[in-house]
Amino acid sequence: MMRHLNGRQRVLLGLIVSAVILLTVCIGGAFCGDAARVTDFSRKNLEPCLRYPFGTDWLGRDMLVRTLKGISLSVLLGMAAAAVSAFIALALGIAAATLGKTVDAVISFVIDLLMGIPHILLLILISVALGKGFRGVAWGVALTHWPSLARLIRAEVMQLKESPYIQIAGKLGKSRWYIAGKHMLPHLMPQFLTGLVLLFPHAILHESSVTFLGFGLSSEQPAIGIILSESMKYLVTGKWWLALFPGTALVLVVVLFYVAGENLRKLTDPGSVHK
Amino acid sequence: MEKRLGIQIRNKVIRMVLLVLTTSMLTFILMKASPIDPLQANVGQAALGSMSHEQVEKLEEYWGVGESPVKQYVSWAADFIRGDMGTSLLYRQPVADVIAVKLANSLFLMVTAWILSGILGFFLGVISGMNRGRWIDRLVKGYCLLISSTPTFWLALLLLMVFGVWLKILPVGLSVPIGVEAAGVTFFDRVYHAVLPALTLSITGVSNIALHTREKMIGIMESEYVLFARARGEKGLVLFWHHGLRNALLPAITLHFAAVSEIFGGSVLVEQVFSYPGLGQAAVSAGLGSDMPLLMAITIISALFVFGGNMIADILYGIVDPRIRKGGAA
Numbered sequence: 001m002m003r004h005l006n007g008r009q010r011v012l013l014g015l016i017v018s019a020v021i022l023l024t025v026c027i028g029g030a031f032c033g034d035a036a037r038v039t040d041f042s043r044k045n046l047e048p049c050l051r052y053p054f055g056t057d058w059l060g061r062d063m064l065v066r067t068l069k070g071i072s073l074s075v076l077l078g079m080a081a082a083a084v085s086a087f088i089a090l091a092l093g094i095a096a097a098t099l100g101k102t103v104d105a106v107i108s109f110v111i112d113l114l115m116g117i118p119h120i121l122l123l124i125l126i127s128v129a130l131g132k133g134f135r136g137v138a139w140g141v142a143l144t145h146w147p148s149l150a151r152l153i154r155a156e157v158m159q160l161k162e163s164p165y166i167q168i169a170g171k172l173g174k175s176r177w178y179i180a181g182k183h184m185l186p187h188l189m190p191q192f193l194t195g196l197v198l199l200f201p202h203a204i205l206h207e208s209s210v211t212f213l214g215f216g217l218s219s220e221q222p223a224i225g226i227i228l229s230e231s232m233k234y235l236v237t238g239k240w241w242l243a244l245f246p247g248t249a250l251v252l253v254v255v256l257f258y259v260a261g262e263n264l265r266k267l268t269d270p271g272s273v274h275k
Numbered sequence: 276m277e278k279r280l281g282i283q284i285r286n287k288v289i290r291m292v293l294l295v296l297t298t299s300m301l302t303f304i305l306m307k308a309s310p311i312d313p314l315q316a317n318v319g320q321a322a323l324g325s326m327s328h329e330q331v332e333k334l335e336e337y338w339g340v341g342e343s344p345v346k347q348y349v350s351w352a353a354d355f356i357r358g359d360m361g362t363s364l365l366y367r368q369p370v371a372d373v374i375a376v377k378l379a380n381s382l383f384l385m386v387t388a389w390i391l392s393g394i395l396g397f398f399l400g401v402i403s404g405m406n407r408g409r410w411i412d413r414l415v416k417g418y419c420l421l422i423s424s425t426p427t428f429w430l431a432l433l434l435l436m437v438f439g440v441w442l443k444i445l446p447v448g449l450s451v452p453i454g455v456e457a458a459g460v461t462f463f464d465r466v467y468h469a470v471l472p473a474l475t476l477s478i479t480g481v482s483n484i485a486l487h488t489r490e491k492m493i494g495i496m497e498s499e500y501v502l503f504a505r506a507r508g509e510k511g512l513v514l515f516w517h518h519g520l521r522n523a524l525l526p527a528i529t530l531h532f533a534a535v536s537e538i539f540g541g542s543v544l545v546e547q548v549f550s551y552p553g554l555g556q557a558a559v560s561a562g563l564g565s566d567m568p569l570l571m572a573i574t575i576i577s578a579l580f581v582f583g584g585n586m587i588a589d590i591l592y593g594i595v596d597p598r599i600r601k602g603g604a605a
Contacts, residue, residue: 113297113298113301115536116298116536116581117298117301117574117578118536118581121539121540121558121574121577125562125570128306128311130308131309131311201423201424209428212428213559214559214563228428231432232548235435236440240441244433251425255420255424258420
């Protein structure tokens with residue numbers, strides 16, 4: 001079947017398939033919140049079997065349900081935070097490129113500052129400042145992921161400003177807002193969307209890392225970082241399935257996000273395929 | 276020419292000092308904004324309840340509750356410049372002493388991982404770039420995608436499971452054996468305990484540099500001088516040695532200097548999994564326990580490392596690539 005499709009259709013198919021899988025995981029996970037908390041001591045510490053493909057933990061909780069719930073929690077939180085980050089990047093990137101030298105210098109300084117503190121440390125600091133918990137990790141991820149995308153957008157707008165069609169539009173007497181809305185924004189959209197989707201995996205990984213370290217979601221919530229940090233205590237006693245399956249599921253989800261982002265990039269920027 | 280480079284470096288140093296200063300302020304503000312009560316976090320509600328008023332006041336003074344933030348920051352900064360980093364509230368030792376021990380442990384780990392991942396990443400990138408489109412290129416690309424999607428702490432858990440718990444050939448944690456006096460710890464013990472954490476860090480550090488080198492290598496392979504060299508009959512290793520190595524190596528080195536921040540971030544997670552007593556672990560416990568002096572010092576030191584790495588990268592770019600030196604478009 002693949003052979004009948006051209007490159008564009010194949011890329012589109014890949015994008016749709018990964019999006020559908022991710023959506024299924026998210027929605028499925030959101031519905032099994034209650035099942036993830038059910039404890040049943042008659043089935044504790046079971047190795048993976050047909051009935052419980054991911055095994056059960058020391059409280060008899062079904063790990064498959066817990067993993068699904070944890071992943072959907074992490075993905076939704078990561079996506080929301082990454083979206084906030086992407087809009088900060090868009091606003092600051094455009095501001096740096098258009099509002100003159102002082103604004104540009106200030107924004108560049110802030111970007112350098114945020115990039116200078118190791119990301120994990122910055123997340124820890126912001127999380128502590130907001131009292132840990134859901135708020136801490138959500139704001140931490142949202143406020144720290146914009147610098148690289150903002151740089152990209154700034155460079156793009158700088159280039160656009162000098163391009164002939166924008167210059168001509170200016171000479172024709174079009175207002176700045178008209179140029180920004182009609183000529184610049186459509187040109188930025190593909191890059192922005194791709195940047196947004198490629199921020200998701202970063203945000204999800206950072207969310208789970210901070211939660212793993214104990215600064216993120218509280219231990220009652222079955223977030224993926226909590227599941228893995230709990231499993232650490234039981235590793236030495238040989239309960240390998242507690243860490244292996246949830247982690248693999250997380251890696252798969254992040255890979256799917258990367259694949260979706262790459263496919264989106266190929267669709268919006270066809271020239272890059274030939275590189 | 277020489278003078279220009281000097282001015283460039285001087286400007287960079289000034290910028291770096293400014294950035295470090297702002298970093299310290301930012302850290303301070305964030306720590307101060309925290310609603311977490313250091314007394315509750317470290318002494319505990321039950322213990323606080325049973326204490327007399329004077330005792331609580333004394334503790335409040337110790338953890339710096341209720342002082343004016345600006346005054347606190349200024350006195351902290353004045354001490355810091357004189358080399359006095361204050362006293363760690365958790366470890367009850369001068370911060371400088373705590374950091375000296377932890378930093379030595381962490382540096383050992385990070386430098387090993389930095390060098391190993393650099394070499395490995397470079398060669399993977401070269402191999403995949405020179406064999407573009409073949410199975411080995413796909414393999415390297417797939418590996419890079421997989422690694423950049425893997426959370427560092429989970430990779431650490433996996434390696435711990437395989438080598439520590441299942442095969443039992445490497446230790447599960449810590450930087451020295453338990454129950455051995457400090458004098459009895461040999462260099463071999465240290466290396467033995469650092470193998471797994473360093474391996475984890477090296478594996479995760481590869482993907483960026485490999486992909487970058489691959490792009491560079493593809494560019495080199497498409498260039499006219501390589502076409503001409505091929506026409507003269509050069510191929511494989513000889514071709515790489517004559518035309519590829521130097522062109523690809525320098526950008527890779529500069530990129531790797533700029534990647535210090537990632538190695539540092541990774542070490543926080545890895546040290547936590549292996550309970551390796553390094554700077555990262557200290558940062559986590561300082562954050563959880565609201566140990567402000569320690570966390571501030573760690574943030575500043577890590578920022579110094581990152582800015583230092585970036586500065587070396589910038590300067591190297593300038594020295595290596597005359598176009599950037601002249602255009603100043605770095």
